[in-house]
Amino acid sequence: MTWYGNTPIMFETYDKNTGMYKRMDEEIVMAVIMVSGILCDENLRNAWDDLYSVTSTYFGKKGDIVLFDICDIIKVIYGEKINLNRIWDEEKIQKVYELSKQRYNLHIGETIGGKLSLPDADKKSEAQFRLMSQMDNIDSDIYVKLTDAKSGRTIPKGLDIPAAFGSDDAYTILKEQMNEDYTGYNKKMQALRSTLSSASNDDPLDYSLNNMIMWILKPYIKRNTEGYPSFMNSEYWNNKSLITYLGGITDMRHLSYMLSKQAEGKPSETHEAPDPPMPGYVEPVPDIYSRLEYGAYAMKSFLQENDFKNTGIYDMLGSFADMASFLKSISIKELGNVPFTDEEGKRLKEYGRELEMLML
Structure with a gap:
């Protein structure tokens, strides 16, 4: 599915020399032929709809023209039944092109990832078709905005993400590490911060499930330190929180985990041990645990709505949500x-055993 999202069929190209767009007739006809096979087969279209609804909910949507957009356009121009021998018609190709341009990027600014994907003022947008929408990775969009060969900053840093979401600590560290002010970096960072702060980025519904970790970890950026012990209000603890944030982002990026067999956790043998002097301690960040609980229930609801057959994962997600709720209550008590x-x-003493049972 990644290939379908990464491979565009260009409906136009922009010529810098002439300052004009060129219509790509062969690619437009190719898209019409590809989609017509699905359009004419109700079972195939329903199957594709089931697949697309799941992937787009999990991975998010960009502003691409996708199969269902082209289906509607084809119906208007070519009708329900398509004669493949008569697809190449200059007038109809032009109509497909015009309607496609109207739909391209039509809804791109409706999500946080979409706002970040809006083309810069000096870049021309080219209408394109994809069988599947591109994967919406907010972190990748941030990296792209902050790197380019002309500025000399070709490799991003993990701290770019919390800095863009408003972490002054991360931004300060980044500026201290720069030997020079890369051309336009600070200006780009301020623009990103403005975009993200203006978006309603504290609503979990604005994030795809793939990007929800960004919402879950936000309390590490804007921390409410009321009631915290003194050592948790230090610069060192702030840096520790950034490390935790980066760990969460890094784990999110390992999509290869989805394609490989995971290690199977097994309960360890029980050995009697003396009671510790303290019953245990939980890092008191109730907002984080509350968001983890919400994320678990959101994932469970998503799987149930799409009739996921492995019911064991429902129990695992329920246990995870229960643990997050427990840690939240402990944090509030602390x-x-x-x-x-x-x-x-x-x-708390048996916390490790619960973690072992949460392996997928």
């Missing part, structure tokens, strides 16, 4: 200086 109950202390 911030309020409220002692744990014996049952809570016991669960």
Whole structure:
């Protein structure tokens, strides 16, 4: 599916010398032929609809013209039944081209990833068709905005992401590490911050499931330190929080995990050990645990709506949500200086066993 999203069929190209767009007739006809086979087969179209609804919900949408856009256009211009011998018609090709240009990037600014994908003012947008929409990776969009060969900054840094989302600590570290001010970097960063701050980026529904980790980790950027112990209000702890943030982003990027067999966790043998002097301690970030709980239920709902057959994962997600809820309640108690109950202390001591049971 990645190939279908990465491979465009160009409907036009922009000629810098003439300052004009050139219509790509062969590519337009190719798209019409490809889509007509699905359009004329109801079962095939329904199957593709099922596939697209799942992938677009999980990976998000860009502003591309996709199969269903072309289907509607073909119906208007060629009708329900298409004669492949009469597809090459200059007038009809022009109509397909015009209607496609109207739909291209029509809804791109409706999501956070879409806002980041809007072309710069000095770049020309070229209408293109893809069988599947491109994967919406917010982090990749940020990296692209902050790197280019002309500026001399060709390799991005992980801290670009929290800095773009508003972390002053990350931005300060980035500026300290720069031997020189790369051409336009600070200007681009300020533009990104403005875009992300103006978007309603604290609504989880604005993120695809693939990008939800960005929303979950936001409390690490804008931290509410009320009730925190003094050591958690230090520069060192702020840096530790950035490391945690980057760890979450890095894990999200390892899509190869989806394609490989995962290690199977097994409960370790039980050995009696002396009770620790303290019942345990949880990093008190209740907002993070609350968002993890929401994310687990959102994933469970997504799988149920799409009739995912492996019911075991529902139990795993339910257990994960329950653990996140438990850690949230412990965090709130710690911030309020409220002692744990014996049952809570016991669960904290056996926390590792619960993690072992959460392997997919």
